[in-house]
Amino acid sequence: MEESMVEAKPEPKQLPAAKQPQGLRRLFGQPLVRNIIVGVVALVLFYLLIGHLSQYRIYQLSQVGPYLIALVGLSVLTGQNGQISLGHGALMAIGAWTLTLMQLHTKSPLWLMLIASALVTMVFGALLGLVAARLRGPYLAGATLALALGLPDITTRYQSVFGGYQGLEVNQPNAPSFLGATATPTEWLAIIEMICVVVVMILFANLLRSRVGRKFRAVRDDEIATQVSGISVPRTQVLAFALSAAAAGLGGGLFALVSGNVSPGGYTVVLSISLLAAMVIGGSGTLAGAVWGSLIMVYVPGWATTLSQKLSLNQSVSANLALAIYGFLLVAIIMVAPVGVQGIVRLVIFKMRNLRKEPG
Amino acid sequence: MRNFWNFLLIGVSNGLVYSLVALGIVLIYRSTRVINFALAAMATFSTFIAASLIDRNVPYFVAFLAAIVFGFLLGAATERFVMRPVESKSPLNAVIVAIGMLIFLEAMAGVIWGAKLRNFPSHFSLIGLKIGGARLAISNFDLFIVTVVVVLLLALLVLFRYTKLGLMMRASAFAPEVARLLGVRVGRMLTLGWGLACAAGAVAGLLAAPKVFLFPNNMDGVLIFGFTAAIIGGLDSPVGALVGGLLTGVALSFIGGYLGSDLENVGAFVILVVVLMARPEGIFSSMSARRV
Amino acid sequence: MLTVENLSASYGPVRALSEVSLAVERSRITAVLGANGAGKTTLLRTLTGLVPAASGKASLDGVEFLRRPAEEIARMGVAHVPEGRGVIQELTVEENLRLGAIWRRDIDVQAKMAWIYELFEPLEPRAGKPAFTLSGGERQMLAVGRALMAEPKALLLDEPSLGLAPLVVASIMSLLRRLCDEQGLSVLLVEQNARSALSVADDAVVLSLGRVVVSDAAGKIRNDEALRHHYLGF
Numbered sequence: 001m002e003e004s005m006v007e008a009k010p011e012p013k014q015l016p017a018a019k020q021p022q023g024l025r026r027l028f029g030q031p032l033v034r035n036i037i038v039g040v041v042a043l044v045l046f047y048l049l050i051g052h053l054s055q056y057r058i059y060q061l062s063q064v065g066p067y068l069i070a071l072v073g074l075s076v077l078t079g080q081n082g083q084i085s086l087g088h089g090a091l092m093a094i095g096a097w098t099l100t101l102m103q104l105h106t107k108s109p110l111w112l113m114l115i116a117s118a119l120v121t122m123v124f125g126a127l128l129g130l131v132a133a134r135l136r137g138p139y140l141a142g143a144t145l146a147l148a149l150g151l152p153d154i155t156t157r158y159q160s161v162f163g164g165y166q167g168l169e170v171n172q173p174n175a176p177s178f179l180g181a182t183a184t185p186t187e188w189l190a191i192i193e194m195i196c197v198v199v200v201m202i203l204f205a206n207l208l209r210s211r212v213g214r215k216f217r218a219v220r221d222d223e224i225a226t227q228v229s230g231i232s233v234p235r236t237q238v239l240a241f242a243l244s245a246a247a248a249g250l251g252g253g254l255f256a257l258v259s260g261n262v263s264p265g266g267y268t269v270v271l272s273i274s275l276l277a278a279m280v281i282g283g284s285g286t287l288a289g290a291v292w293g294s295l296i297m298v299y300v301p302g303w304a305t306t307l308s309q310k311l312s313l314n315q316s317v318s319a320n321l322a323l324a325i326y327g328f329l330l331v332a333i334i335m336v337a338p339v340g341v342q343g344i345v346r347l348v349i350f351k352m353r354n355l356r357k358e359p360g
Numbered sequence: 361m362r363n364f365w366n367f368l369l370i371g372v373s374n375g376l377v378y379s380l381v382a383l384g385i386v387l388i389y390r391s392t393r394v395i396n397f398a399l400a401a402m403a404t405f406s407t408f409i410a411a412s413l414i415d416r417n418v419p420y421f422v423a424f425l426a427a428i429v430f431g432f433l434l435g436a437a438t439e440r441f442v443m444r445p446v447e448s449k450s451p452l453n454a455v456i457v458a459i460g461m462l463i464f465l466e467a468m469a470g471v472i473w474g475a476k477l478r479n480f481p482s483h484f485s486l487i488g489l490k491i492g493g494a495r496l497a498i499s500n501f502d503l504f505i506v507t508v509v510v511v512l513l514l515a516l517l518v519l520f521r522y523t524k525l526g527l528m529m530r531a532s533a534f535a536p537e538v539a540r541l542l543g544v545r546v547g548r549m550l551t552l553g554w555g556l557a558c559a560a561g562a563v564a565g566l567l568a569a570p571k572v573f574l575f576p577n578n579m580d581g582v583l584i585f586g587f588t589a590a591i592i593g594g595l596d597s598p599v600g601a602l603v604g605g606l607l608t609g610v611a612l613s614f615i616g617g618y619l620g621s622d623l624e625n626v627g628a629f630v631i632l633v634v635v636l637m638a639r640p641e642g643i644f645s646s647m648s649a650r651r652v
Numbered sequence: 653m654l655t656v657e658n659l660s661a662s663y664g665p666v667r668a669l670s671e672v673s674l675a676v677e678r679s680r681i682t683a684v685l686g687a688n689g690a691g692k693t694t695l696l697r698t699l700t701g702l703v704p705a706a707s708g709k710a711s712l713d714g715v716e717f718l719r720r721p722a723e724e725i726a727r728m729g730v731a732h733v734p735e736g737r738g739v740i741q742e743l744t745v746e747e748n749l750r751l752g753a754i755w756r757r758d759i760d761v762q763a764k765m766a767w768i769y770e771l772f773e774p775l776e777p778r779a780g781k782p783a784f785t786l787s788g789g790e791r792q793m794l795a796v797g798r799a800l801m802a803e804p805k806a807l808l809l810d811e812p813s814l815g816l817a818p819l820v821v822a823s824i825m826s827l828l829r830r831l832c833d834e835q836g837l838s839v840l841l842v843e844q845n846a847r848s849a850l851s852v853a854d855d856a857v858v859l860s861l862g863r864v865v866v867s868d869a870a871g872k873i874r875n876d877e878a879l880r881h882h883y884l885g886f
Contacts (some may be wrong), residue, residue, distance in 0.1 A: 073523075074440050084452065111446055131633055134640045137451065138395050142591040143632050150626035157622050269584070280456045320470030320576070323463055329440060330460030338449045404717040524754055527743075531751050535740045541700060541803065543726035 023057025034204050039198035046194045050187055058190050066255035068294035069200050071279050072287060073247025076204060079285020081240035082220030083132055087144030088248045088339040089271030094121045094256035095252025096262045100168050100309035110173050117253030118246040125245020129238035166237030167263025170256045191256055200247060201287055216240050281333050292341040301326055366497035367617040368610060373502040375609020376414050376509040379565035382601035387557035390596035391533035391550055392447055394454040400583035401465035402558045403565030407429035407574055408473050410566060420483045428562050435558025445589040455632055458532025482570035511631050526566045531551055594634045594642025653677050654806045654838040656686040659708030661698040675836040684842045684855035684882055691862040692842040693735055696808045700732040701725045712806055717826035727755050733795045741784035743828040745775055748783055748794055752801030758835050764874045789820040790848060806838040813845045825852040846884040850874045858883045
């Protein structure tokens, strides 16, 4: 689903369908339609898959979704638009508290709370984007890092509203009856997440294919040339920040649902840093890379823990050893695969295609 | 009024430690364009070395020097064997590698020395000095901090301004290719720069530990404030690192003192945004001058 | 004497130099001419180790130096003044000059600097100023002066006339001639400005698409109207 700069011009819009020569095939040929079909198929497969998994596995899998959506946002911002953010954990926190507070104080339906998580965070992201548009590389990294450090402290400063160190509880929605009487909240949550993932992926895939996506990349590649060609660089950067924040906010809202509570300890600097690391390791600027990155965020620490538990006896040593393995892997992956997992996948696909072509 | 002076003095003392961290960040940034997040872990690791030497009855100052030497070697080895292969690829990759190093080294410190909080001796009294019956917020140890930082900064100033080695290091930082064409062994200069930067980080770790205690990620907060200081000063200016550190330290001390210590982190963000809105590349950055 | 034999280099799949050969005796200037993209700059960058050579040889007074690290080639006596003048803008004029001889332990730096200030008079009053305060011509003087600090045997200049007023160019060229004769330098002078390069050079090679298409005495090329029209555009 990822984009490159070399892109066919978008199809002329709003031509009456009847005038198109080959109606159906033409329709399927459109990227949006194709993406929607892929998304629906993925959703169905996912539903069938969780029928075969234990509740714990489903719970583990449902941790992927929030990260994935946040990583899509970060990847678009950093990989496609060239703005680094070490503060996406803080943006997730905004989404998480938005959903929690709405659940606590209103009787809004779930879909509304999720959309609100995205929108509130988007507004905040736009404000942050106004600051970010003036800053370059490491200066932006520092400012967003300071945000990631400072924002969770607001929740302890205003305990009565945000719940302090303990945080607030979040109720998980019950499964609707059409899923059958045995469906658990865990399964329902996993399905909700998958729907959100599919919607976000389709929206961003389409966005990156559009004029807006080309503007993002133009700004990343050469700000001066872009400005000269009549595109407002700051406006594009603020837009990228706002859209990226919306994804992070939605991810945060889902994260609150999955965790069952929100507390400042869940949204520290470590989260922000892990997001950036996962984004780069997955493959910066690609939607598929966000998938890899979120899988790595959820499963690699688990594997590292299992591995270190096998190696040692002492509890504290094994916890630290797991972290050490994780850190070591970060360094090793970047050294071995500077373009990230998705870069390797692409290379393999490319090689296989060439192999197939050669005999023919 | 007494509060005011005490907050100021605490701010200066903390600020000097931030300055050292900022200096470590600046020395590396201006030569390799990498933000070395691993500096916190390197500082902590070096401090643990000193702590375990002191446990074995090695005199304080010997352990202090040994930790600095260790920090130097750790930094130099990191540049040579870990960063150099990735430096040329993309700045983002180098940052992730530095973060990986941070996680790895801190966890290894936890594996070796345990994750529990421990005291680190200060050698000098931490109790506030008395002047005319009033007890000040600064102690003998704070005076020691001031002395160490001033001596270190002067030593670096002499190195960079008045020695051949310093000239070669600056040339390597500003224009690596031209420096090579003039016969400067740039690779060695970068290794040396990382060594010096991490030695400065080790000093910061040794000076911070008596106050923040010693545990595997005890320097994370200090690193972020040091990074804030480096940015405020302008990432390629050592003078900026000193001034930025002092500004950050004093501002945070006032925010913590008057508004509540839980607002210090938020304060750092606000200070950063305010300064960067006025000067997007920090106060002392030479970037704008270079574009001429 | 600087000798280059069958030197080739590539940028990825693009061959930038193929089989370039030339020789520059001591006290002689060879001009390297050709259009944009002909490979002139690549030739110098390959010789001094900034671009890896694909094949070929290069030696200075019989000592092979190609494929050594750039800093070691410099220490063998090959000085390269890069395009765009290559002064380090953040450093002062004096620091730039000191840097020129930084690896030489057997040189009286003060005396050497005094000599440079004599050659390039406008530099002396600027000694303590950062290099970015200099004019274009002064920067060129500083770059050449800095290259001379280490008493090189070969001097490789990349477009010294770029962006300079004709009078300044003329004075730099004549100074170059004088230095070459006095110091016994082998000078390789890469120039877009063929007319002024030919006025001072002994020999010239013309590069086109990375190949040597003409190699002859400078005077002959200057007088060969057809050749000038075809390759040099004047």
